[in-house]
Amino acid sequence: MRSVKSLLAAGAASLISSMAFAADMPIAAPPPMYAPVAPPSDFGGWYLRGDVGMTNQRAKSIESGPAAALPFTTEGLGFDSSPLFDLGVGYRFNNWFRADVIGQYRGKANLHGANNLVLPGYAETNNYTGSKSEWVVMANAYVDLGTWWCITPFVGAGVGGSYNKISGFRDDGVIYGAAGVPAGVPSNSVTYFADNGKWNFAWAAHAGLAYKVNPGFTVELAYSYMNLGDAAPGNFRAFDNSASGPTSIKLKDLTSHDVKLGVRWELNSPPAYMPPLVTKG
Template identity: 85%
Template structure:
């Protein structure tokens, strides 16, 4: 007869990963200096969707816990939005345009919640840094002054490209499907908080004024949808049949 087999041991090891996906981004607010006694309201602030790509390396510690480090590029997302400014004898509007992109480096940890029919739901979180770059930023302004009514005045300001590193964090959830012992496919959602961003120095279209920017995009966030793959670099231990025990 056969001796009872030993309980299966958790198997860990190194893996490589890669993801492609799309972003759904927003900014909490856009800050700009206004004169005392003036009020500002923002309309339609947001970004178009953009692609993302990442590569990373990780380690599975056991059947329920794993961690990895990734490098991610988030492609250019077009910016749109406007500020309306009202003050004594003044009504104005600034229409903003430009694009934003990021490089992200992040360490992530995941908990696998069990496996059913080769499908494993998981949750996770990550911390790291995001280099947020603003490119081609432009402010098209128009103002109505009581002294000039009904003739408006218009201006265009151009801003230098600028980027900076910010603290970033993420929350993850998804489903993993094990195609074979060494290859897994993931469908995942990530909430990303990427920090702030700002364009560089400004210059008016007629060079009548220039200087440091007062504009800042606050609290960039994104809802990402990703399709990923994982390649295990360690083969699982070979199955060894239990010893045959005979009587007599």
């Protein structure tokens, strides 16, 4: 019995000693606190842009001084498709409005069309060929309409200037009933025109979809309606040098439906990953 009491007393003394030692131990420091990270701001920032695409162009009419006084009809007037390329710089003002300035080159598009005149005892056709190209400088503004699954639809408009150049223009004419020519025998002629360009006021309307690949890179698929003004070839010269002088031919109201694939690089975008801030207390 005495040995049992001795064991209980020794155990109690050991327990009290352990509790006293634990009370004397220093309290462990709390784990470091992580400060919340504010989400990257979506307001403001410069960007670069570039586009490639194809044009679908047309002209309302082709006019000349003599034809204006006679009942000519225009047939088959239009252009083949051509490539376009542009580069620009812009600024995003907030998460729904941005603007940019671009310089665009629109490649040579083959021109075709004819003016026909039919009168009693007289018929004439003028078959036109050549090509057209443009340099465009334009300021654009866009409104982003919201984002769903990283896709942002947008609309926009632009104003600027277009340098419209006509190259290799040629008029192949055929006349039936010309003075001094037997009835039913065609009289053929070919007229050449010098290359010529002119600046015009231009405007555009845009719509498209943008996909944000990462915070600094966006891909766009867009449509643009372009109004490029007028164009005219240079001075004319008959194939036999029987006549020459300034041209009276003008291509009126050039327009185009463009489809473009573009990219935007944000110049001050946040990194894709931002490590948390650590504060020591």
